[in-house]
Amino acid sequence: MNDKPKDYVLGIVGSPRRDGNTDRLVDSVLRGAAMVGWPVEKVRLSEFDVRPCEGCLACYPGGLTRCAIHDDEMQKIVDRMERARLWILGTPVYCYGPVGQLKVFIDRWICLLPRVYSGTRAATVIPLHAAASGADPTLALLETLFRGFGLEHLGSLVCPDLLHVEDLDRHTEYVYQAVAFGRRLGERLLEYGASSDGNAATRSEDR
Numbered sequence: 001m002n003d004k005p006k007d008y009v010l011g012i013v014g015s016p017r018r019d020g021n022t023d024r025l026v027d028s029v030l031r032g033a034a035m036v037g038w039p040v041e042k043v044r045l046s047e048f049d050v051r052p053c054e055g056c057l058a059c060y061p062g063g064l065t066r067c068a069i070h071d072d073e074m075q076k077i078v079d080r081m082e083r084a085r086l087w088i089l090g091t092p093v094y095c096y097g098p099v100g101q102l103k104v105f106i107d108r109w110i111c112l113l114p115r116v117y118s119g120t121r122a123a124t125v126i127p128l129h130a131a132a133s134g135a136d137p138t139l140a141l142l143e144t145l146f147r148g149f150g151l152e153h154l155g156s157l158v159c160p161d162l163l164h165v166e167d168l169d170r171h172t173e174y175v176y177q178a179v180a181f182g183r184r185l186g187e188r189l190l191e192y193g194a195s196s197d198g199n200a201a202t203r204s205e206d207r
Contacts, residue, residue, distance in 0.1 A: 006119055008039035009186070010084035012077075014091035014102030016046040021127040021162045025178045026090040029125055029157065032182020033086070036190065043080060045101040048073040053107040067111040074108050082116045085189055086123065086154070088182075089142065092162075093128035098138050106145055122146050123185055124156040125178070129163040154188055157181045 011030045015022035023044065030040040051072045058068040067074065081087060091098040124142055126135045135158045146153045159174045161167065168174060 006083060006085040008041060008084055009033045009086045009088065009189075010080055011040065011042040011088045011090065012081075012102075012105075013042060013044045014089070014099045014105070015044075016099070016101060017165065018044065018046075020092075020165050021159070021168045022090045022092050022125065024168055025125050025127055025157065025159060025174065026088060028175050028178035029088055029090075029123075029182035029185070032179040032184075033186035033189075035179075035183055036186035038085075038186045038189065041080060041084075043077055045077075045105050048077060050074050050077070050101075050105055050108065052104045053110065059111040066113070067108060069108075074105075077105070078112065078116060081112075081120070084120060086121050086185060087151075088123045088125060088185075090125040091138065093126060093130070093135055093138050096134070096137050098141065109145070109149070112149070117149050117151060121152045121154050121189070123154045123181075125159075125181075126156065127159040127162040127168075127174075130160060132158050132160045134160070154185055155181070 009030060011026040013023050013026050017023065026042060030042060034040050049072045051069050051074070054069065056068055059066070089102065091102045094100070097103070122142075124139065126138055128134050135156075139156055139158070143153055157178055159171070159177075161171065162174070
């Protein structure tokens with residue numbers, strides 16, 4: 001049983017670029033959630049030492065209750081995840097998929113105990129250089145991941161035509177959309193009620 005209250009919104013940035021498009025958009029989503037009363041926090045995966053899964057199978061049924069890798073910083077992120085009501089995963093599209101830092105991170109989810117994700121929901125932020133349809137493979141991967149863990153996916157914000165950091169300055173509409181997206185997410189969480197601990201069926205907002 002999880003005795004830690006899930007009382008805030010956590011942004012998880014996969015992009016290695018500090019203050020890049022993904023970083024700034026996730027900030028804007030968090031700002032929107034904060035506007036409706038949610039405490040927020042953000043982690044940047046590139047600032048943590050997260051080693052790739054070694055495929056040792058120690059965490060499989062009958063094995064360890066946590067990952068056999070103890071000398072990296074994955075647990076520091078997991079501790080934050082466990083206390084969050086909503087995870088906002090942000091990743092650019094690199095070579096038709098999520099950035100490598102995010103993929104390494106989610107590969108380690110195989111060790112997550114149910115108390116970490118029970119009652120938690122997810123949303124995604126995906127900037128990319130190509131057209132919006134270029135995010136489809138990344139979205140499909142993440143939506144499959146969420147279904148596998150029983151996480152309700154509350155929606156995605158996909159922002160095309162972003163490559164260089166300054167590109168977001170040309171597309172200020174994305175910043176406004178991100179703040180509005182964050183507000184909607186925060187309001188959805190409030191609708192579930194402060195004591196909600198169940199997960200509804202997966203569904204996504206139209207992007």
